[in-house]
Amino acid sequence: MRSAGASVFLLFLLLRSSDAKRYPSDDDSPKPMVQVAHIPQRPGVETPLVTPPTPTTPPTSPTPKTAPTPTTTQTSTTPEAPEEDKFLGPPECLQKNFTRASCDLVFCRPWERCIEGRCSCKPPYLCPDAGGAPVCGLDSRSYRSYCQVMALSCLRKRPTMSHFGGGCEADHPKFRGAVDPVSGVVTVFLPDAGSPGGGEELLVCRKLWNMATANVACRDSGNPLGAATTDFFLVTNDTGRPFPNQCVSVRCQGYESSLAECVIYDKRRSYQKRVATATCHTASAAPHECGFRCANKKCVSVDQTCNGVDDCGDHSDEMCCKGCRNTSFRCRTGVCVPEEAVGDGQVDCLDGEDEAQTHNTDKPGAKQKELKNSEYVSPKNGTSP
Ligand SMILES: [Ca+2]
Ligand SMILES: [Ca+2]
The missing domain is CATH 3.30.60.30 (Wheat Germ Agglutinin (Isolectin 2); domain 1)
Structure with missing residues (x-):
């Protein structure tokens, strides 16, 4: 009896334990993760999966080797190319992105x-x-x-x-300035209450036409980054369209928002003369390589930096200069100003060295001579603070 009872009990135990095994194995279905963990071990076949990383590693290691080098050169192409330049720099100054509005300089x-x-x-x-x-x-x-x-x-x-x-x-x-989008020819309409048409339209003469003035002309016609290039255009009978037969000289500092704010003077005949043209800076007109990146992100060539002309339009190309190109003058703050600013009676350098006596005697009234034929000279003398 005892042994029969015991064997029944044993049988019961056996049945339970087999049930218990079955349930967990059913529960194993949600355990594919564990199985997955096994799979990688299992497939030595899947070594390829592991192998790729290994080959990837060698390329990766050369990549970093190569990468840092170009990266360094790239980041430093902008600040370092200038650094090699005799005039532009030092890099610590350029990194500060000084502009016309940096009144410490x-x-x-x-x-x-x-x-x-x-x-x-x-x-x-x-x-x-x-x-x-x-x-x-x-x-x-x-x-x-x-x-x-x-x-x-x-x-x-x-x-x-x-x-x-x-x-x-x-x-x-009222005053109008325009840059013809096709020919690049720059025109200004100067109001004159006394004249029959209420003013006259004129071309801009070649004299003193530079990037600073072209920047203003382009900004005035809706291009915030100003001009990409400046050039000249010979006015002849074959130009195909009637251009005004007279031109005026326009001199801007570069910060102006319209040619109306610049000094306009010296009207003369434009026939058979070269007159100003500009290509305004649009995304498509952007130059392929950037010698110097202005604070406003415009690109100019390194030769255009430290030459006294506001080529950038925010003056950032003239703010950090070890020396000044051509005849431009270096203020002690490291800013280059144009030759005409020297001895013109207005203090341009923060320390006033452009108006020091030595310079005054060197270049007596260069600017005044320029403005001799001053029919249109803007009377801006009242601007001093
Ligand atoms: Ca410049
Ligand atoms: Ca001056």
């Missing part, structure tokens, strides 16, 4: 004030009351000075000035 414009190292727009009421010539705005309002209209233009971030003097009523034509 340059003066702010008369309608700006220096706040924590940056030039910011003055409220127009801070412009001096006396000594300003009235200026007509594009909005047909008359402003009491160039400073006032420029302060407003600075705050609005768009051109506001039309011309000096009267004839500002809404029915009077």
Whole structure:
């Protein structure tokens, strides 16, 4: 009896244990992860999977070897190519992306004030009351000075000035500057209340035409990065379209938002003469290689840096200079200013060395001579703060 009872019990135990084994094995179905863990071991066949990483590793290791080298050269191509340059640099200065607004190195414009190292727009009421010539705005309002209209233009971030003097009523034509998108020919319309058409359209003469002025012309016609290239165009009878038969010289500093704000003078016949053209900086006109990248991301050649001309349009190509190219003048702050700024009666260098006596005697009134035929000279003398 005992043994029969015991064997029944044993049988019961056996049945249970087999059940218990079966359940876990069913539960194993959600355990493919464990199986997967086994699979890699199993397939020595899958060694390829492991092998790829191994071959990948060798390429990877050369890649880093090669990669760092180009990367270093690439990052340093921009700052280092300049470093090799005799004039541009040092790199520590270039890294700071100084611009025309960095008032630790340059003066702010008369309608700006220096706040924590940056030039910011003055409220127009801070412009001096006396000594300003009235200026007509594009909005047909008359402003009491160039400073006032420029302060407003600075705050609005768009051109506001039309011309000096009267004839500002809404029915009077206002200043217009244009760059022909096909030929690149630059034209200006100068309002003149006394003339039959309310003004005249003129070409821009070759004289003094440079990148700084072209930047302004292009910005005025809707290209925020200014000009990519400047050139000249010979006016003949075969030009195929009627161009104005007279041209004026235009000199800009480079920061202006419209040619209206530049000095315009010296009207002359344009026939058989070369007149200014510009190709404005658009994405498609961007140069293939970048000798120097301006703070505003525009590209200019290294030769265009430290030459006293604001080729970038934000002046960043003239802010960090060990020396100055051509005849431009180096301020002690490392900023290059054009030759004409030396001894012109206006302090351009922060320490005033461009107006030191030695320079005055060297170049007596170079600028004044240039402006002799001054029918259109803008009376901006009232701009000093
Ligand atoms: Ca330059
Ligand atoms: Ca000066």
